[in-house]
Amino acid sequence: MVSFTFAAPGQVVFGAGRAAELPRLVGGLGASPFVLTGSAPERSRALLESLGSPAFHRTPHEPTLQDVRDAVAAARDHGADVVVGIGGGSVIDAAKAVAALAATGADPLDHIEVIGRGQRLPAASLPCVAVPTTAGTGAEMTANAVLASPEHGVKASLRDTAMLPRVALVDPLLTVDCPPAVTAASGMDAVTQCLEPFVSLHANPLTDGFCREGLRRAGTALRRAFADGSDLEARTGMALCAALSGLALANAKLGAVHGFAGPLGGMIDAPHGAICAALLPAVCRVNVRALRERDPSNPALTRYEVAGELLTGVFGLHPLLGWVEDAVAEFRIPSLRDLGLTDALIDEACAKARAASSMAGNPIRLTDDELREILITAL
């Protein structure tokens, strides 16, 4: 029996040059926009000016609970009635959180998963327009915002369908300035976010289509975008891959890569996409071995092989692992040790990963020994 729920942003506007439509799209939602940008707002100067130089707030890193509290206070002072995020996943997540909390001034800790008080988000939220400048997280398509809590040493999500952006405005031209390291890390995040929902326990026919198309695009586009950032066809392929990955993860969940990446992101100061890329080969190998040993009729086994074909044109697990391992080497993705993980943190990371919401989609429940093996291999 096929049965699933699917949720997506109110409107998706995609294409090179479409960012020029930002003023019209924002103007249709409110008269007092509050804009979140990244560490370099000058990169978004033209877009800010197109909005009439509105109030803006910088999100200089992956957002923390306190960053969101500060931005919510600024948005409320400004009397914002629409929130715009122009930046990478960090900025989009901050914007979605601000939109969800600004109407009431509620505290993120009341609502965040895992470490919070578990209350539902306030029904009243401001509309959010998400404009990604990296091709990776697909956060413009999802109903959650990942926030770090340094005091708890984890990253966790605010999540509610009310957090889906009202408009996702995806213009591949905005990603052409991404340096190779950002292209690689965010691109490997998008690949992982197409693979994990494809083998997820919660996969459904709609998300399967998104995952297939995302993997097919990334198979050639990611290397090309890494080698030549001005290759607009490749940038378009990766912007699509990222957007499709967001639709997939939001509706079919993720797996062990993100089960680890959430907690690790709170324990070490490393880019989310690089953590995902460093973990991906080991998670694929351990998942496939565990499935063969304990659940050999699980359809995820064939799906890993199909993913190999989508990325490389050749059906099988070896093409999949070959593509992923070659990409990690070619993109010079650091090991988890080089990203800051130490042996002393392994037990804590495994315990936190076991409790992470992203682990819920992994195609098989991994043992404690298997979780440790993944981390030690990726170290």
Ligand SMILES: NC(=O)c1ccc[n+]([C@@H]2O[C@H](COP(=O)([O-])OP(=O)(O)OC[C@H]3O[C@@H](n4cnc5c(N)ncnc54)[C@H](O)[C@@H]3O)[C@@H](O)[C@H]2O)c1
């Ligand atoms: N909400 C979701 O569904 C979801 C999904 C996956 C990841 N995330 C979160 O997203 C965050 C990571 O986002 P990210 O990978 O996009 O990285 P990021 O937003 O942290 O950006 C990485 C770096 O790239 C720079 N940058 C962004 N756009 C640029 C451009 N066009 N040119 C040059 N530099 C640019 C930023 O200033 C930053 O230094 C993490 O916090 C992760 O947990 C959220």
